[in-house]
Amino acid sequence: MREHARKIRERLVRVGARLAFRCATAAALLALLATVFPWAGGVRPVLADHEGNWQVICPDPILEGNSAHMQLRMRKHHTLCATIFTYNGDFSADGSDYAGYSGVFIVGNEDSDSLYVPVVTHEDSKPERDETFSIGFWDNGEWRGCVIKIIDDDSPEITDVAITSKPTEGDRVSGWFTNKPNERDTYRAGESIDVTVTFDGAVEVDGTPLLSLFLDGSDGWRGARYHSGSGTEQLVFRYQVQPADRDDDGIAVGSASEDDERNPTGGFSGTIRAMETSTPVHHTHGGLGASSDHKVDGRPYAKRITVISSPPTGWSAYRANQIIEFAMNFDIDVEVHGHVLMDFYMGNGTDGLREATYARGSGSDTLVFAYTVQPGDTDHDGVQAAMGVPESSFSGGGRITARGTDVEVFPYYLGTGPLDDHLVDTAAPRIESVSIRSAPADGAAYRTGEVVEVAVRFSESVRFEGALQLDLDIGGEARAASFASGQSSSDIAVFHYTVAAGDADGEGIGIGANSLRLNGGGIHDGAGNAAGLSHAAVAADGGQQVDTSTQR
Numbered sequence: 001m002r003e004h005a006r007k008i009r010e011r012l013v014r015v016g017a018r019l020a021f022r023c024a025t026a027a028a029l030l031a032l033l034a035t036v037f038p039w040a041g042g043v044r045p046v047l048a049d050h051e052g053n054w055q056v057i058c059p060d061p062i063l064e065g066n067s068a069h070m071q072l073r074m075r076k077h078h079t080l081c082a083t084i085f086t087y088n089g090d091f092s093a094d095g096s097d098y099a100g101y102s103g104v105f106i107v108g109n110e111d112s113d114s115l116y117v118p119v120v121t122h123e124d125s126k127p128e129r130d131e132t133f134s135i136g137f138w139d140n141g142e143w144r145g146c147v148i149k150i151i152d153d154d155s156p157e158i159t160d161v162a163i164t165s166k167p168t169e170g171d172r173v174s175g176w177f178t179n180k181p182n183e184r185d186t187y188r189a190g191e192s193i194d195v196t197v198t199f200d201g202a203v204e205v206d207g208t209p210l211l212s213l214f215l216d217g218s219d220g221w222r223g224a225r226y227h228s229g230s231g232t233e234q235l236v237f238r239y240q241v242q243p244a245d246r247d248d249d250g251i252a253v254g255s256a257s258e259d260d261e262r263n264p265t266g267g268f269s270g271t272i273r274a275m276e277t278s279t280p281v282h283h284t285h286g287g288l289g290a291s292s293d294h295k296v297d298g299r300p301y302a303k304r305i306t307v308i309s310s311p312p313t314g315w316s317a318y319r320a321n322q323i324i325e326f327a328m329n330f331d332i333d334v335e336v337h338g339h340v341l342m343d344f345y346m347g348n349g350t351d352g353l354r355e356a357t358y359a360r361g362s363g364s365d366t367l368v369f370a371y372t373v374q375p376g377d378t379d380h381d382g383v384q385a386a387m388g389v390p391e392s393s394f395s396g397g398g399r400i401t402a403r404g405t406d407v408e409v410f411p412y413y414l415g416t417g418p419l420d421d422h423l424v425d426t427a428a429p430r431i432e433s434v435s436i437r438s439a440p441a442d443g444a445a446y447r448t449g450e451v452v453e454v455a456v457r458f459s460e461s462v463r464f465e466g467a468l469q470l471d472l473d474i475g476g477e478a479r480a481a482s483f484a485s486g487q488s489s490s491d492i493a494v495f496h497y498t499v500a501a502g503d504a505d506g507e508g509i510g511i512g513a514n515s516l517r518l519n520g521g522g523i524h525d526g527a528g529n530a531a532g533l534s535h536a537a538v539a540a541d542g543g544q545q546v547d548t549s550t551q552r
Contacts, residue, residue, distance in 0.1 A: 328367045474503050
């Protein structure tokens with residue numbers, strides 16, 4: 001050891017005289033380098049005896065705030081003068097991330113020298129990506145050095161957690177059953193709840209982490225799955241409401257601490273890390289308490305009820321044995337189990353309550369209920385669906401549930417007002433009276449060519465079709481009065497008979513009972529109910545005599 005130290009001292013003495021000259025020469029070279037490479041200011045080249053090849057040993061990546069060294073050595077090589085400098089022109093780190101060169105420690109022996117170059121990084125509290133810079137020296141026009149990676153171990157922290165979605169369907173029925181407005185504050189099945197988590201630095205997401213939501217009326221937590229935002233400071237987590245979800249007070253976001261296991265009930269699961277690093281984020285956050293603007297009720301509910309049938313073409317109302325169909329449209333697909341009935345009103349008052357039977361649609365979002373009109377049913381304002389209320393929304397003993405679940409539908413639903421396009425009329429029109437409403441021109445008797453006019457009054461307006469006739473009794477002979485042309489519908493049918501030569505009736509014209517004949521035509525009301533044709537006889541009237549033996 002003493003001999004080795006003596007040789008080092010002797011060598012340093014030998015090279016000492018040349019060192020000053022060569023470093024001075026290096027200064028001139030430095031000025032030239034600075035004109036070509038502006039970032040090389042203050043750099044001096046290494047002056048060395050070259051009898052072999054350099055070996056550069058770079059440190060492993062350095063954790064931010066730590067130090068290491070770069071080693072340069074070469075067999076048969078003795079370093080005379082060296083200046084180390086740093087360079088970040090093409091790299092991501094800057095001067096605040098590392099210390100400038102502070103010296104070189106040279107360890108030599110008779111065969112080679114080794115340069116130990118300190119590499120010092122600075123600690124800060126700001127989450128950053130892993131950064132790089134270069135450190136080394138010029139040797140005979142060649143760059144000798146290392147690219148150093150600084151590993152940032154600062155974790156991004158959560159600065160805010162907020163529910164950033166809004167219900168789209170809302171509490172559709174609240175205005176009907178309570179005194180509050182119809183607020184859109186309730187998420188329904190299929191709607192998305194978005195929670196935005198804000199960090200103090202950009203983060204990246206691996207996989208699909210979950211964030212825990214808590215629903216007061218449901219069993220346990222729900223996992224909001226990562227949706228978007230990787231590469232930014234804000235991550236969005238999304239949960240799609242399911243039929244079984246209930247929370248009348250408003251959803252809450254579960255809090256988390258760093259001691260929690262990484263699972264949804266502890267705040268997060270999955271990997272979230274600082275941008276372009278392997279450093280995980282600080283998971284600590286305070287969560288959110290229940291929010292009344294973000295209630296949840298996933299049960300299926302009836303959005304609307306419509307009548308999808310129509311009276312037969314050309315008629316204004318349903319008549320007996322025809323079918324009225326109600327379509328109940330839900331917000332999601334539903335299934336029918338057992339015998340289910342829906343209430344509606346036929347006419348006014350509780351006496352008009354009827355039940356439509358489930359007909360079809362199970363497995364879809366629309367159920368159809370059907371009712372066959374019965375004789376005696378009447379509704380001149382239009383049928384109307386009854387309002388649904390708890391315990392009596394549906395009758396029949398069956399159930400309606402969300403498809404594939406046991407979740408029963410929301411018990412409330414809105415009915416309809418009277419639907420004037422869906423009248424019901426099962427009563428047949430009837431003849432109320434038959435009367436002769438003309439009189440002889442001379443006040444004594446009808447003469448040849450005069451017209452006898454007869455009016456038949458019905459119980460309601462009716463439609464007339466075909467060559468209708470009404471038989472008159474003139475002197476014991478049947479004479480056919482024809483239906484007056486130009487009539488299509490009315491509550492009165494008018495018939496005309498033109499007195500012919502030879503007609504005579506000294507007692508006056510009479511009309512026998514049930515004398516109206518259709519002759520292949522028809523008389524119907526607006527629903528298509530055929531009119532009854534029976535009527536009482538009209539007795540002979542002395543003021544309605546017929547005498548064609550003489551002319552005026």
